[in-house]
Amino acid sequence: NLMGVQLAGSHVHTQEPKTNPLVSISDEPETLYKRLSLLVKGHDKAVLDSYEYFAVLAAKELGISVEKVHKPPKKIERLTLLKSVHIYKKHRVQYEMRTHYMCLELKHLTSSTAAVYLEYVQRNLPEGVAMEVKKTKIEKIPEHIQEPVWDTLPQIEETEVKS
Amino acid sequence: HAPPRTEKMTVDQDWSSVYPTAAAFKPASVPLPIRMGYPVKRGVPPPKEGNLELIKIPNFLHLTPPAIKKHCAALKDFCTEWPSALDSDEKCEQHFPIEIETVDYVSAGTSIRNPKARVVTLRVKLSNLNLDDHAKKKLIKLVGERYCKDTDTLTITTDRCPLRRQNYDYGIHLLTVLYHESWKTEMWESEKTEEDMEEYIWENSCSQKNALDTLLRIKASENVSTVTKEELLASEVVKNYRNSVIALKNEGETENNMSQYKESVKKLLNIQALP
Numbered sequence: 001n002l003m004g005v006q007l008a009g010s011h012v013h014t015q016e017p018k019t020n021p022l023v024s025i026s027d028e029p030e031t032l033y034k035r036l037s038l039l040v041k042g043h044d045k046a047v048l049d050s051y052e053y054f055a056v057l058a059a060k061e062l063g064i065s066v067e068k069v070h071k072p073p074k075k076i077e078r079l080t081l082l083k084s085v086h087i088y089k090k091h092r093v094q095y096e097m098r099t100h101y102m103c104l105e106l107k108h109l110t111s112s113t114a115a116v117y118l119e120y121v122q123r124n125l126p127e128g129v130a131m132e133v134k135k136t137k138i139e140k141i142p143e144h145i146q147e148p149v150w151d152t153l154p155q156i157e158e159t160e161v162k163s
Numbered sequence: 164h165a166p167p168r169t170e171k172m173t174v175d176q177d178w179s180s181v182y183p184t185a186a187a188f189k190p191a192s193v194p195l196p197i198r199m200g201y202p203v204k205r206g207v208p209p210p211k212e213g214n215l216e217l218i219k220i221p222n223f224l225h226l227t228p229p230a231i232k233k234h235c236a237a238l239k240d241f242c243t244e245w246p247s248a249l250d251s252d253e254k255c256e257q258h259f260p261i262e263i264e265t266v267d268y269v270s271a272g273t274s275i276r277n278p279k280a281r282v283v284t285l286r287v288k289l290s291n292l293n294l295d296d297h298a299k300k301k302l303i304k305l306v307g308e309r310y311c312k313d314t315d316t317l318t319i320t321t322d323r324c325p326l327r328r329q330n331y332d333y334g335i336h337l338l339t340v341l342y343h344e345s346w347k348t349e350m351w352e353s354e355k356t357e358e359d360m361e362e363y364i365w366e367n368s369c370s371q372k373n374a375l376d377t378l379l380r381i382k383a384s385e386n387v388s389t390v391t392k393e394e395l396l397a398s399e400v401v402k403n404y405r406n407s408v409i410a411l412k413n414e415g416e417t418e419n420n421m422s423q424y425k426e427s428v429k430k431l432l433n434i435q436a437l438p
Contacts, residue, residue: 047220116238137263
């Protein structure tokens, strides 16, 4: 029994946080992204559905809040071409290209979280699927717009304006 | 010939070591009885051995939920937390008023570049900028279509430079220039006429002159002692008339505004309601 107690007590020194040697912390302030909108386009709906499951699960595991997932309607582009190489105008052949869309909107990300998530999700983008990422960055008003400059400049500017 | 690997696989094996990365579908490595393709007449879809349809379609066998969880656990160290003080949109707006929108494009093709990626859109609410009345009106006139009155946002879209950072710098430069120019008052701005005004001002307008004229003539015909203009302006009826005219001109013609105007005119000219 005493042996058991000692072993239970020995877990204290494994509670130190294991510092990952690959993680580097820099001092510059992080840029904040209010919203990250991912639009994924593909020809096959089943592939996009699987990708949606993967992207949503990845966001949840990394602690990113998903605002909404919606599927804009598909767009079909149709062409009518001549079936034969020479003459036979009345016999044509028709092709169509179907593009399915899936839009994922994420809220409140920092730049490192966004970089990690986007890299992970883009490396696992399946073949034949394209993505557009819209990032909305929020910033403070820069210093030179806080006050109008005209109050601080000396009177010399009047002669410059006249000339 | 050797039996396929699937016969030696246990049910509780580690699947992420069978498919660690994206790979083609190997029928001898996947222990699932999948059938895919157009069925033979009065039959079933073809089995997985030698099935081209299964190889063609991109598979997600390397991204099963346990595999995703393992990946995210390893990636979690590189993520930082969102500051908890900024949990709502209004607080973000209050502390960080400028919003910059950029778009990135990922697609397969002969080149990874996309010319649409250099567009930068800047959005600011004018209520957050340090502008006084004249500066705000001048800025709205300078900017024209880029200002939306309903949401009080100025949107600047730049794409004239070849790089995204250059477009961002140009956008900030435009904002700075607009801000400073709107604070300046040029000499020719004093010649602003009534057509240039954004909203209707009743003082020194034809409506005021006509109303005062009419009232003075009414008083003169009744042979009452001449009342001065200031007294007339300060009287209740004239103030009512002024408010109703301003409401009509600025907000447009609604039921309320028209009835208000009717009442004020009746009181001004002392007309009783028709029986």
